[in-house]
Amino acid sequence: MKTDAFALRHIGPREQDVTHMLKTIGVDSMEQLIYETLPDDIRLKAELDLEPALTEYEYLNHIRALGNKNKVFTSYIGLGYHPNIVPAAIQRNIFENPGWYTAYTPYQAEIAQGRLEALLNFQTTVIELTGMEIANASLLDEGTAAAEAMSLLFDVRSRDQKKNNVNKFFVSEEILPQTLAILETRATPIGIELVTGNHESFEMTPEYFGAMLQYPGKYGEVFDYAGFISKAKQHEIKVAVAADILSLVKLTPPGEMGADVVVGTTQRFGIPMGYGGPHAGFFATKEEYKRSMPGRIIGVTVDVNGNRALRMALQTREQHIKREKATSNICTAQVLLAVMAGMYAVYHGPKGLGYIADKVHASAVTAANALNKIGVYQTNSNFFDTIVVKADTSKVRPIAESKEINFNYIDAETISISFNETTSVNDLNAILAVFAEAVGKSADKINALSSDIHYPKNLERTSDFLNYDVFNKYHSETALMRYIKMLERKDLALNHSMISLGSCTMKLNAAAEMLPLSMANWNNIHPFAPLDQVEGYTTMLKKLEQQLNVITGFAGTSLQPNSGAQGEYAGLMAIRAYHISQGNGHRNVCLIPASAHGTNPASAALAGMHIVVTKTLENGNIDVEDLRAKAIEHKDDLSCLMVTYPSTHGVYEATIIEVTKLIHENGGQVYMDGANMNAQVGLTNPATIGADVCHLNLHKTFAIPHGGGGPGVGPICVAGHLVPFLPSNPIIPTASTNDVAGISSAPYGSALVCLISYAYITMLGAEGLRSSTENAILNANYIKERLAGHFDTLYTGEMGRAAHEMILECRPFKENGIEVTDIAKRLMDYGFHAPTVSFPVAGTLMVEPTESENLEELDRFCDAMISIRKEIDEASADNKNNVLKNAPHTLAMLTSDDWNMPYSREKAAYPLEYISENKFWPSVRRVDDAYGDRNLVCSCAPIEAYMES
Known part of the structure; x- marks a missing residue:
């Protein structure tokens, strides 16, 4: 066993566990399970053409060396991006936690x-x-x-x-x-x-x-x-x-x-x-x-x-x-x-923010005054943090770059300088020295910041802000650290237990993938820095694009979209631009199956498309005959089909090749939603199933953490004919044409977290990626079989297998007065976050364990679900005072002198033995959504004060 192999750390089931799990599922080997799950006509015939996997140690050495190719200049470029001081207490206790x-x-x-x-x-x-x-x-x-x-x-x-x-x-x-x-x-x-x-x-x-x-x-x-x-x-x-x-x-x-x-x-x-x-x-x-x-x-x-x-x-x-x-x-x-x-x-409070803003403004004023004295005249009438000076760019730029300083060069004789929280008096003297050398003059040394104000008196803020307690009591590091910890204890995250969310792929975010994000030569670079200063980034991003091309089978990738929904939109805009380039701008009909993610029709509408919904069959699959009829009906105006694969119902539909061929025969393109890419990598790919473009959720399949709801990255991968229509950027062009001017602000979107996916692919390699997909399928089917007889699986493939996720039927429990929400809330008492509730089918749970969970955790989850199933059987529609309807149970509730429930405190808090070893306590009881919407308060203002006003 290669104990330094990253795959060994990333993939949960051990070798002996796999044997047990396959036996439970009823197959003899992983190969048999994959054969019974994945249609053979879309199976890849060869291993992905990727470089050999690096160990964690090798990768961290590699990424440090690559980072050293980035040049971290002092940046005064501005344009919406500024160096700043990340408080160490926030970096350590939140960013790295x-x-x-x-x-x-x-x-x-x-x-x-x-x-x-x-x-x-x-x-x-x-x-x-x-x-x-x-x-x-x-x-x-x-x-x-x-x-x-x-x-x-x-x-x-x-x-x-x-x-x-x-x-x-x-x-x-x-x-x-x-x-x-x-x-x-x-x-x-x-x-x-x-x-x-x-x-x-x-x-x-x-x-x-x-x-x-x-x-x-x-x-x-x-x-x-x-x-x-x-x-x-x-x-x-x-x-x-x-x-x-x-x-x-x-x-x-x-x-x-x-x-x-x-x-x-x-x-x-x-x-x-x-x-x-x-x-x-x-x-x-x-x-x-x-x-x-x-x-x-x-x-x-x-x-x-x-x-x-x-x-x-x-x-x-x-x-x-x-x-x-x-x-x-x-x-x-x-x-x-x-x-x-x-x-x-919270840490700085209103006074601290005022101090920072004053210092930034004073730095700009001081620099402007000093530059004026040497004949480099500042031209803004009023400013806060950015000045504009007149100087010969061709003389200033080489001197500045030799001193590792970046300004914003507007034209041949105009330069803007944006000051920031990190700017010191020494920095101001360095700036002054650059311009003094450029104009051939000597400059007096700056010793202190000016107190002048260079914005209009009538625009000076007079209103108070951030007077609430929370912004005025945590200004020491001890106080802030304890406040952050208090909040953290109220949240159930992946470091406590499995989060088995279907469609969301909450997999391990490995420490080795995360560490480089804190390295200064990766996180302290301006997005509009000159390209000769970002060789490390350029190499990493291009390699990641190539890796994603290989994985998807496509010719080109754009990393610019910074969420899955942005990726959907970017992919559809590429299709739109392609049709226009072919003289087919009238092609605007987008076919979307009824089971699709809700962002699919929303993205299509934003791309100016006319949405036509196609039917799904009782087994959850696309109704091919309805799709055929609608594709033919709209063949003159057909733009594309949006399809998720495996389907939103967690099934590898055997008709997918027929479906994509049908769209192409009628003049359309195929957009594949990459939400379920975790079930494809190394086994099949979007190009093989016949797609023309797909977006990928790097925060799902490729291990970028969800971060409580973001960051996300949603790059698009496209076939060769769509490459010219990838999005660009007006300052740092990233595409050959400007048909799609820009999708996100930065040229490469959320570039810093692309390091995580680059690490994930580089350390797993072809074999590790395929094994991850296989184990995701293994874990899902193991849960399916363990819960058989307790919860029905709503949809399966041709041979009765789930893909990497499954939908559990919960609607019959209404006869006992139990809704799917009650199950979700009761799972909290067992120490688990609920699976996806009521999507894509109302009244169901969609479960996705990912490949990162080991057998012990899978069994804990299954034991919890089976125990809840017994509690459902004990419930009755005419008695809502039961352990499910009252869930979740808080510590305050369990330790109260009053206990009038028809079940014991032990059953409420510790229904299974494992819970006592690592109990997670919900901090509030079931919330009242309707009350909050009727009395909408979205700030720290007390709800009573809001209602009185």
Whole structure:
């Protein structure tokens, strides 16, 4: 046995366990199990052509050497990305802590109260600094948040009869270039006409429904937008503002100027630049738009005892409900990064943030004054952190780069310099020395920061912010460390027990994969750094693209989309651009099976497609005859089919080759949703089944942690004819054409966490990847057989096997008065997070164990489910005072002097022997979602105060 092989550490079942599990399933070998599970006509004939697997030790040496090829210059580039100080207490206790980074999206609120409180802190920070009424729990980055703002304003315009058919959207030329590219990509398919220009000379006319401004402008100028917003309101034009969050500590918030939406990024609140991400975008708006708001909102409610509790609010906004009528396809967030940014605000508090903002502004003012003295004149009339100077770029740049300094070179004689939290007096003297040498003058040494203010007095912030206790009591490291630990103890994460979520693949996030994220030569690089400074990144990203090409069987990959839904959208936009290039722009019909993920129809609608739903059979498979009829009916306008494989029902459909051939015969392309790629790698691939494009969830199949609901990465892999239509970037081009100008803000999206997937593939190699897929199938089928006779599996393949996941039938239990939610809540008492509830079939559980879980953990889960099945049998519809209906049971409930339940405390808390060794206590009882939605509170404000107001 190769004890240094990474596969041995990543894959859960031991060799002797596999023998036992195969026997339980009723097969003689792994090969027989795979034969009975996977259709033979799509089976790969050869091993994946990947380099030999590295051990953990070899990989860490490799990645250090590769990282040393990156040059970490001092960055003053700005454009929405800034060096900052990540507080060590936050880096160690959150960023590097599996208790935070391995948690799942907080759908099960009772075991996610810590993360929910941290996100409420984030929302409160955003609300208070922007001056708005409501904020969500983060978006993907600033550019995509701006696009969501445009979409929201386009959606709400229909409430105004005068604006119902208006489609023009004004964008200030001060907008960040990467944001403009995303707006251009998003606008055209949904019928928005973008008009870019000077906001001061913009002529407001009735055909505009909205406008977007940048505050401060892209090169640092601080404008007073109050007059523009006031005039826009007179013309019934709604205004979104993309704002720098640190500047809002000192400048009048856009909400106080009357803005309708405020967006931006919280990257400079203690999040590493990471060559572009992941970073938590923010989105704040007026409460009247809450039903159109994208993403997730955390709200305050109560549990069944009336105690304060938190949960995700307004969940009917999710795409699984609205589908093609959803105004956004965003179903995720950047939770881990939002938690860090919120905790940064908690740690520093309003006074600390004020100190940081003052220091940043003083650095800019001091530099401007010093440069003016040597004839390098600063041209911004007003600024916060960014100055613009006139100098010969050809002379300045080589000198600056020889001193490992990066500025933003606007043109041959114009340079912008963005200052940040890390800037010191020594840094200012280094900057001054560069320009002094370039102009041939000597400069007086800077010894102290200026106290001058260089933004308008009327724009100086006068309103208080962050006065709540949480932002004013954890300013020592001891206090913060204990607060973070208190919250962590309220959350059930993968470091406690298996999270068996179907469709979500909560697998091991190995420590060796995670360690490089903390290395400065990977996490401290600006996304627009010159390419000759990022050789390590370029090599790693290109290798990862090649690895994904091999795994999928495709010709090209874009790593830019920074979520699965963004990947769906990017793939459909590539198909759209391809059809247009062929003179077939009229092809806009997208066929989507009824069982598809809810983001599929939402993404298709955003790509300007007309959705036609196709039927599924009773066994859960695609109804091929209905698909054939609809493909033929729409053959003149057919754009594509969106298909998930294995199916959303956890089955390898034997007709998949027939299905993809049918689409191609009628002029369409095949988009494969990669949500279930964990059941394909090394056994089959999208190219083999006949797809033209797929997106991959790197946060599922390829081991990037879910982080409590994000970060995610959703790259797309495409066949050769679609390669020219991969997304690009206006500053660092990543594609050969600009048919799709940009999907995310950074050229390579959330580049930093791509290191994790690169590590996963590099350390597993071809054999390890295939073995991972086989063991995922093994674990799923083992659970299926162990639960047989207790829970029926709703759908299986031709030979009765599940793929890597299965749907457990729970609807008959309604006869006993038990709903699937009761099972989900009772599992908390057994120390488990529930499987996926009521998706894709209402009243069911979808279970996916992944390959990372060992036999002992699988058996614990099965024992828990079998025990719950006995509890279901004991329940009756006319008596709701039972152990399932009262679940989960909290410590406070179990230790109370009052106990009037018809079952023992021991049965409530310790129904199986293993639980006593490692008991997890839910911190609240079952939450009341309806109460929270009726009384929506999305900040730290007490619910009573909100209701009184």
